[in-house]
Amino acid sequence: MSTAYKGSEVGGDTNFRRTWDREEYEKKALERERESERAKVKEKPTELLKARKEKLELDKYLGKSQVVQTAGAASKQPGFYCKICDCNIKDSVNYLDHINGKRHQSKLNRTMKVERSSIEDVRAKLAKLKKKKEEPEKELTFDERIEKAKKDEEKRKESRKARKKEKKRRKREQEEQDSESLDPELAAIMGFKKFKSSN
Amino acid sequence: MANRTVSDAKNIHGTNPQYLLEKIIRSRIYESLYWKEDCFGLTAESLIDKADQLPCIGGQYGNQKPTEFLCLTLKLLQLQPEKEIIIDFIRNEDSKYLRALGAFYFRLIGDSLEIYKYLEPLLYDFRKLRRRLPDGAYDIIHMDEFIDSLLRDERVCDTILPRILKRQVLEDNEELEPRVSFLEDELEQEALAAAKKEKKDRSRSRSSSRVSCYRNIKTINIYFYKCIINN
Numbered sequence: 001m002s003t004a005y006k007g008s009e010v011g012g013d014t015n016f017r018r019t020w021d022r023e024e025y026e027k028k029a030l031e032r033e034r035e036s037e038r039a040k041v042k043e044k045p046t047e048l049l050k051a052r053k054e055k056l057e058l059d060k061y062l063g064k065s066q067v068v069q070t071a072g073a074a075s076k077q078p079g080f081y082c083k084i085c086d087c088n089i090k091d092s093v094n095y096l097d098h099i100n101g102k103r104h105q106s107k108l109n110r111t112m113k114v115e116r117s118s119i120e121d122v123r124a125k126l127a128k129l130k131k132k133k134e135e136p137e138k139e140l141t142f143d144e145r146i147e148k149a150k151k152d153e154e155k156r157k158e159s160r161k162a163r164k165k166e167k168k169r170r171k172r173e174q175e176e177q178d179s180e181s182l183d184p185e186l187a188a189i190m191g192f193k194k195f196k197s198s199n
Numbered sequence: 200m201a202n203r204t205v206s207d208a209k210n211i212h213g214t215n216p217q218y219l220l221e222k223i224i225r226s227r228i229y230e231s232l233y234w235k236e237d238c239f240g241l242t243a244e245s246l247i248d249k250a251d252q253l254p255c256i257g258g259q260y261g262n263q264k265p266t267e268f269l270c271l272t273l274k275l276l277q278l279q280p281e282k283e284i285i286i287d288f289i290r291n292e293d294s295k296y297l298r299a300l301g302a303f304y305f306r307l308i309g310d311s312l313e314i315y316k317y318l319e320p321l322l323y324d325f326r327k328l329r330r331r332l333p334d335g336a337y338d339i340i341h342m343d344e345f346i347d348s349l350l351r352d353e354r355v356c357d358t359i360l361p362r363i364l365k366r367q368v369l370e371d372n373e374e375l376e377p378r379v380s381f382l383e384d385e386l387e388q389e390a391l392a393a394a395k396k397e398k399k400d401r402s403r404s405r406s407s408s409r410v411s412c413y414r415n416i417k418t419i420n421i422y423f424y425k426c427i428i429n430n
Contacts, residue, residue: 049201051240058236096235100201112201114278117244122284125244126291129251133293 045106048115058092084108201239202229208279211308212361216276219307220269220358224258228265228273238270243280246271250288253296256303256345257331258357266331268300269356275304289317295326299345303356306349311363312374314350321346323381 058080068078074088075081080095081088084107089095098104102112140148204217217225228234237249250271257266275285285308288301302318309317324342331337348355350366369375380386 049240051242051245056236093232093235096232100235100239112203114205114240115242116205116278117242117280117284119281119283119287121244122247122280122287125247126287126293129247129291130293 045109045111047108047110048113049105049110056096058095202277204277205279216279216308217273219276219361220273224265224269224357225273227259227263228270231265231270233267234270234273237267238274241274241278243275243278243284246274246278247288247294247297250297250300251294253300255329255331255337256296256299256356258333258355260331260333261335266356268296268303268331269358271300272304272307272356272358275300276307286317289321295324295328295342298324299328299342302346302349306355306360307358312369314363315366315369315375318346318350319378 066078069076070078074086075083077088079088079090080092082095082098082104085098085104087098089098105112204215208216210216211219220228241249249267253267253271255266256268258269259265285301285305288297289305291297291301298321302321305317306314322343324346326342327339328342328345329337330340345355349360350363353360366375366378370377
């Protein structure tokens with residue numbers, strides 16, 4: 001980018017003053033204006049409102065003790081934390097209002113309109129309900145239930161392990177990247193080699 | 200935001216359909232946890248599951264809390280599904296609470312003739328429903344009782360029902376056939392039999408007619424009992 005400052009030009013005794021390239025600055029101003037306009041027109045959400053599938057479990061931590069911080073990151077503070085909006089809400093009613101609110105939903109790319117279900121959808125659903133009523137879920141015996149609980153537990157452990165592994169891997173990668181970004185020659189001059197990861 | 204009626208809703212009885220529930224009850228519903236947590240983003244289709252899982256019917260209970268039944272009614276008023284959908288709700292045999300919900304909603308929005316047409320067949324449904332009483336306790340009523348109260352009473356489930364024409368008026372205008380009682384045949388036969396018997400032993404004491412009357416009532420009871428079992 002050429003500098004807009006052109007330095008002194010011919011002129012009587014005011015040639016010590018700086019003069020400016022008008023065209024260049026005009027271009028810049030126009031660009032700035034366009035940018036700000038673009039920022040104003042936010043993208044509108046495109047999807048329709050959806051009901052929550054899973055239970056909210058607002059009383060998940062009832063009767064449990066937790067270490068919390070009163071200052072610092074929102075996620076560490078006491079209350080209900082909303083990942084999407086990165087905010088912390090102090091009580092369940094306000095939390096519900098928040099996650100049902102327009103701002104939160106638009107971050108999920110959803111409008112506040114609900115899909116209009118057609119008569120075919122409803123009929124299909126009713127047929128499904130009928131089928132379910134006709135074939136009630138078979139009851140498990142005590143042993144079977146224990147077996148099922150064990151399997152569930154194992155699955156949960158496995159997934160937790162996988163998540164931890166993934167986290168570690170990502171951390172290592174990040175560290176490697178950081179060390180690589182340092183110029184190796186400079187590092188050699190400064191007298192240290194690659195960073196070692198802590199594990 | 201989430202409490203608004205759908206934008207393409209038609210006015211019912213001259214107002215926004217949600218106004219068919221009184222203001223105070225409506226705002227209590229908007230504040231209730233069930234509304235915020237479970238009724239958010241429902242469609243007419245996903246509402247079916249919620250209606251199937253309803254624990255009871257009823258208006259307000261305890262500390263003026265609205266029941267789930269009222270919450271779902273308001274949801275229906277808000278969504279305003281097509282009439283065919285509601286009729287499907289009413290006609291379904293599998294979920295009695297869905298049927299009760301459909302009937303209640305239809306009573307709020309329908310016109311007199313259709314209400315009689317679609318709700319009267321439900322008078323032959325004798326299944327039990329749990330009803331939440333204002334003090335929070337439960338009692339049992341039957342579907343036919345509930346439908347009967349919808350057709351006759353002014354106030355059901357803490358909601359003022361819109362006025363409908365009396366059945367008699369519609370019959371006089373020849374818009375409706377006179378209703379034939381479920382027990383008509385039975386009663387006729389009984390009456391015939393009783394008359395015959397009376398003729399036969401007119402000379403005997405009068406107590407016999409009383410006995411036959413008693414028997415009449417008994418058979419009716421048995422008949423009812425059969426119907427309940429069949430359902």
